[in-house]
Every structure is written in C-alpha cells, then in structure tokens.
Amino acid sequence: GAVVSQHPSWVICKSGTSVKIECRSLDFQATTMFWYRQFPKQSLMLMATSNEGSKATYEQGVEKDKFLINHASLTLSTLTVTSAHPEDSSFYICSARDSRQGTDSPLHFGNGTRLTVT
C-alpha cells in the first residue's frame, strides 16, 4: 500500500536553531501534502497545505516565516522550523494523497516527528 516516510522520527535541538523535517511519498506521487501539529493530549491541527511547485497555504495563526515549507518534487515536502523555541516542541505529522486518485481517496500519514526544543 501507499507509504509516507517522515524523517527524522525524533529530534532534539537548542533554542534558536532550525530543524528540517522531510516527508516523502514512497510509491506514489503527491502534488499536495499536508502538515499537522499535535500537542500532548490534543488533537491534530492542520498547519499548512504544501503544493508542489508553488507556495504553501497556511492555516490561520500559523506563521509562514517560522514554518517554511518547500515542495520541490512530487514525492518530497519539507517543513523547516526556523529559530525554534521550546513552545514549538510538538509532534509534527505529514500526510499525502495519491495524485492519480481522486480527492476522495484516503490520506496516508507519516509516522510523525517528535520535536523537542531545549
């Protein structure tokens, strides 16, 4: 079945540094990928929609200059948390849908990245 690979699975960084998270669709193409954030004991919240070859669309309240998204190919989207602070510590999950299938086709989720900012 369709697989979404997310890397790294966890990362610890110092406050003020930047962290890049990769999301790859391994056996399908995805013109659109989605980035979610999940705080402890909370639900997933959509942060942004990553569009191949164009700018990402950010949800209200998400700082686009802080969470840089690049979707340079049909199988890779990256999320860079710039100048990370402890309040950015969270679980980040990406998802993607096979572009060859319709918009009703299922989303495939990565295994997430646990970011801890010290």
Added chain:
Amino acid sequence: AQSVTQPDIHITVSEGASLELRCNYSYGATPYLFWYVQSPGQGLQLLLKYFSGDTLVQGIKGFEAEFKRSQSSFNLRKPSVHWSDAAEYFCAVGAPGSQGNLIFGKGTKLSVKP
C-alpha cells in the same frame, strides 16, 4: 463552528469485551467522516470512512462505525477487543473533496486489560 467531540478521553476495556467509542460532530452539511488509530509515537492509520450510502461502514481490524445523521454521531464499535487494539483513536470530519483539511477530535485513548 465546525467541531468534533470525542467525549471519552480514556476508556479501559477487558480483552474480548465489546467496545464503542463515541464521536459527535458539528458541521454545516453532512461531512465526510473518518476514524483513525494512532499507536504511540506513530502516524495515523485509517480505520474506516463514510462518504455516503449505507450508514453502517466496515473497516479494517474488525471495526465498524455507524453514521446517525439525526444525532450527528459516528460511533466506532468492535465486538471483541484484542490487546493489540490499545491505542489512541481519532474521529475526524471533512468537507467532500476538502483535501487534507480534516477536523480532528481530541482522541480517545483505549487501554485493554488482560
């Protein structure tokens, strides 16, 4: 406002017992409905979804869910729980063709007693 409510934060059931996880939603129209399962430190796996048609939908791992329009509910059920079902379960809604803009509930953590 659009929202999803999972009233039970944590449920513990005995292995072999039946299970029902509740989900209520508030949405302008009949949305697409989903149940996902998340194991610790993992991403989400789709259990089942409802788009239209038969209101009782079958999913993977022996799960089923019933859409009740009058109650704005989409409860998840399993007749006999296995220890491997221990995980967090999320109900989600989305507009038809809404791409990834799903609204998730806060989740219900399921523990299974031997």
